[in-house]
Amino acid sequence: MQSHGQWVLFLQNRSSAVSPETGSIHHKPRQVPCRYFFYAFWVVLTLALSVAANGQGVVAPSTLSFSPSSANFGSVTTGTSQTLSVTIKNTGRVAIRISGESIHATGFSLSGLTVPQTISGGTSVVLSVKFAPTTTGLFSGYISFTGNFTTGSIQYLVSGTGVKPATISATPSSVSFGTVATGTTNSQTVQLKNTGGTGLTISSAAVSGTGFKISGITVPLTLAASQTKSFTVSFGPTASGSVTGSVTIRSNASNPTYTMALSGTGGSATRAISLSTSSLNFGNEVVGGSIPLGVAVKNTGNSSLTISQVGITGAGFGISGGFIGATIAAGQTAEMTVVFAPKVTGSVTGKVTITSNATNSPNSVSVTGTGISSTSHSVTLNWTASSSTGVVGYYVYRSTTSGASYSRLNSSPSSAIKYTDGTVSAGATYYYVVTAVNSSGTESAKSGQVTAIVP
Template sequence: MSLCNLRVRSDVLALRAYCLRAILALATLFSVGCAGTKMASTSPSSPTPAGSLSPSNSTLNFGNVQLGSGKSMSLALTNAGTSAAVQISQVTASGPGFTVTGVTLPVNLEVGQSVTLSVDFKPTSAGSTSGNVSIVNTATKSNISVGLSGAGLASGQLAVSPASVNFSSVTVGGSQNQTGTLTAGSSSITVSSASWNGTGFSLGGISFPVTIPAGQSVPFRVTFAPQTTGAVNGTVSFLSNASNSPTNETLGGTGVQATLHSVGLSWNPDASTVQGYYVYRGAQTGGPYAKISTLQPGSSYVDASVSSGQTYHYVVTTLGTNSQESAYSNEAVAVIP
């Protein structure tokens, strides 16, 4: 008896589900099947080196810090190896306004031991700056480097964070939100209004006018809801009594077409005379099943009402010339990517 296919299609993607044979009433056999899906094998992870120094963060972002003040953040270094001690011989910070303290060198860390550094940022001028913490140790061939970033905020200025937002890919007809903050410098700032451009972008979560006390922040929300495919750029501008008004945040995102899925079912036709076939679908093995098709004269059916991330269970029945419906066939399973 020939084998037929059950296909899950996603544009050019085809997903083939499990093979099965269906036994219908009236002592007639037919089959619904497909080639098995290959599962990707996973390779065993590489063993942790005997001595391995691991930082708690790969980057530290200090955000906006007022000129004349500072901010500290912790950085933990752990020996994540299996047997050997690690010696840290040198720790240095680079970049305007960045310093590192909290450890007396050299320091030896046994397996599982940690040491915590204090990284400080005291901006020397208004605007964004960056640097890094470099750690010389015996566990790695090259120095470990932790990236640093921050911005100095002058008196009478308004800072927006982040300075740019990238929404990446968003399905047309859907939406995605990202949050940001407005921070006043060493004097209070009144933000009177905001405007934005770029198709699909909008601002929410904030009302105007709003007065932000010195050193304080207020949140806002930017939404990207693309109506067409393709890349879009935009800007949100905040008007205020700050010396750097308008304060801008740049926006970017890409609208992408929604992926369409379908499940194709086919089976060997009944050898006896029948009026046709009914297709049923359920959400779990063994049912319950709901009829999803009208009477099908042929031996195939396409289910286009499926969704990503779902699993569907199918069975088929025949309707005899005496208008009696057979029992369910064996079950076919389709997993939608």
């Protein structure tokens, strides 16, 4: 049958009628165009096919929406879990049938969905997605849903990062004050650090033990991942004897109670000076020039000491800076700079004497140096200090032959990293090397050679 009406068929529908001639009842055929029937049949057939295609067959994936559109858990501590609610909604009119689900991501799980599950048009279901990392690192993947979709399946993206639990550590892990004079106070700085991957909150910080105190920390205190906070622990004994105590930090970290041991001893006040060297050899220096050398002055006692006077003998020697009158706290070190600035040629010896309220005062340093003429020819050498331990000075060697036949110029090790050779001749070429010397007189290997041409 062609639908554009070139063919016309008739269906006979008999209805009763009375013949005017005979008065008898008979059936009269009724002619009905078949094109109306075809149109009705075509509409019914079309609707049936539509239902077959969209109701019990396949549907477009776009009719299924997720909220949130993907599950991003951010940072989750290893050994714990976090759950997100996910809403799946059928935005179409035709029912969707989810026949299966599978997870393609480590550490993730799904609950709340019983397959097969039918979601009618305009309705939704709520699922629970859980992330429970057992190791640190980034995890990502997807959850696959299969059903009557044109694509066969739909993927829902999931991601999360496993991080170390928040943990408190302290540097130093314990504090020992040694002996502190009664009536005085000694203090040390302690640094707290969150070594985990998530934040923590310190709820309390307490100290125990007679004479111990803490300052510089206010609670509650929040430390982000890797963040630090410094505070001060002090010890002020009121009587002689050993004392122990502790600092206790409470928080919501994986180690909720962190304890740091404290110790100290109350005793009589002591003050003592220890010098880094007992002698300084400045070597050669041109008249009118100067060369500085340092001496470390350490207070090895338990109470502060004061430098009251520095006495100097030997022409050309002096000190620089504000060392006189300086106060050196217990266990601390001050630098005294001694300067040799010769006014005349020749060898000079002397002494620098330190007077203080230390029990071993006075303390002295022997000094020696040689002034050389500034009008004659000279060669000045400079070098980098040796990084080896125990070095007390340097020997300087010279030769007129490259690489051989070196002669030592200084009779005793020079404390300085500078040497001026005033015994050179015009027009000559000289070759120099330097060695480092320890307290036993053992020399290092020779340095690289340098060449000096005197005009």
